[in-house]
Amino acid sequence: MRLLVVLPRVPFPLDKGDKLRAYHQLKELASHFQLKVVALDDSSIIDKYMDHLREEFNIEVIKLKKATIVYRLFRALFSDKPFQVHYFFQRQANRRIIELINDFQPDHIYCQLIRTAEYVKKLHTVPKTIDYMDAFSKGMERRINGASFIKKYFIRLEASRLLKYENLIFDYFENKTIISDQDQSLIYHPERKDITVVQNGVDFDYFSPKLAEKKYDLVFTGNMSYPPNVDGAMYLVNEILPLVRAAIPNAKLLIAGANPTNQVIALECEHVVVSGWVDDIRDAYGSASLFIAPMRIGTGLQNKLLEAMAMSLPCVTTDFANRALGAENGVSVLLGNTKEELAKAVIELLTNKQLADRVAKNGCEFIQNNYNWKTSTQRLIDLIKQ
Template sequence: MKLLVLLSRFPYPLDKGDKLRAFHQLRHLAREHTVCLFALTDEPVSAEARAQVAPLCAGGLHVHPLNKPGIGLNMGLGLLRGWPFQVGYFYDAAAARQIEALVGSFAPDALYCQLIRMAEYARPFAARLPLTIDYMDVFSTGMARRAAKAPRWQRPVFELEAHRLRQYEAACFGWFRHHTIISDQDRQLIDHEDRQRIQVVANGIDTDFFRPGAVAADEPYDLVFCGNMAYHPNVEAAEWLALEILPAVRRQHPQARLLLAGTTPAARVLALRSEQVSVSGWMPDIRTAYASARVFVAPMRTGTGLQNKLLEAMAMGRPCVTTPLANNALHATPGQHVLVGQNTEELARHVSSLLAQPAEAAGLGASGRDFVREHYNWQATTERLARLLSA
């Protein structure tokens, strides 16, 4: 099958969840199908990144840069059309013309687009091609949760964006023959009467790459949290961890130290640096962050989707502590695969218990690794996607 794939970001390096999901799906789809990739980018794409992706694109690799003046204009035009900012930001008329030309020259048998950001590019071909959209997670719910916690002066903007996203997620449903999403929890949040038609295609984890002992730790820490540190739910989680949970842990473990690891840390994350809290920024190999700490903590309060950071930490054999919001998508058994807490007191108690009982912590880490090996396999999840694309 000849497959045209549309992405809102170039899928390498693997520093954001949508890029990681796209890269691994491409890697497996390319084994059986001829893939032509069209990817937008709002940042430079290195030769190394192209070299990682090009072998997966036997049908062609096309990268369309978005510049800041153009993005501003496109967002303004999108606003006039009633689009969410998430859609307007990524819609560029020149890119649409290029995709039209690709459909003519490549003649795909099917088109697959990731995220509602790319839905407008696929929309014109609804009568000509079988279209599949990967919602991945639910932007509208993430924005609504952010609005609820935003300063009062920002709240109307976030609430309007959440409303438009909700409407757009429902409206674009009808343009596509097939629909996928990362978890059942997210599927239930799509405001459409036929949402049960959306197929759950979970993420996977490379348990050969992410494994205990794969790398040496740079420096010992007690707690670690990883992720894109410019992403608002991660920023919020980092603040909760550093300002409330860690101090509660230090009442029992006065020497406890925290590492916040991940790309592009926001100013709010950088401000958390102290003798007890380190902020790494980009790391060439994120496995060293997981290997550095005794406990991985993901105190997610907002956001949607499946937390790849949890899959990676569990695959590395780290004992993990998280919140119900994150575990509802993961479906791990609390007390067996992860420890789950709803508030500062519960999360701190779990962390303190693991720090005080190394044998129990090791057992939880081993059980967590077994869980992700059994339930999160890229080949199995992408085979499910491939069957859908071929239907």
């Protein structure tokens, strides 16, 4: 069975959630289908990863022209489609995808994210699956309050457009997938229950417990240009960490992840290290006594929590982030909804080794039992084959 996969980005390096999800799903899909992958690319530094990807997949990259992106974003001002849909659609890319469909003759097409839907939505001769991944409209809506006046207008506009487009695109695809039950409930289509939940997993061969020197007390990771992570980093340093340091004066924090904004870089001080990109994120996890994800906005499943828990790191997060994860408070994770509650959880783990060890062990077992790439992607495979 021939499967064409259309991605909005080249699925490497694994520095963004959609790239991580795509990469691990492709590894499973390649065992079941004759695979052809098409990845759009707006970057000029992606070539160095292509040899690695071509060893694993039959992949073609379509470069998006910067000038065309700017032009299409201008045109988006006078459209009702989301800005991100305009950003990722170009006519030259569309022509190439049509050529590939004619040449490859796929039996099924799998599109990741609504950003790629325009390329195939009017194709009715081949069955199609769309991966919403997250409820992007709700994630965008949650950014409104923290934005400046001008940004607030455009974020509200994009949230409204995404909401309409998520509903519109639903009926163009035979199958729909999403990352969690929580995100499924946030797609405002009357038949949203027909969206199949396909969770993320963890590469347990890669993310496994290991002994390392603990240079830091806390670690927070993620793409540090992503607004929910920027908000989390600022909330952690400005509001939670001072409460922790009032009880544990020498407490140190590591913030690790690609592309930190100026706001995140400015957080660095004597007791806060902002590392930026790290070649091996396991080193960041292993260097700290606990992991904290103080998420207040965004949607989807936090891969960072899956990875940290898989490495037997005791974790602290919010009820908001745990809705998609589904871990039990006080057993496999500690939860808090205010800065005081989150700081209290951190202090408890840092001062009670027995509690920290128990939460770490339970958390690792929870992830191993519930988040496996092979098992989760099988649901997608079954959808495509039906």
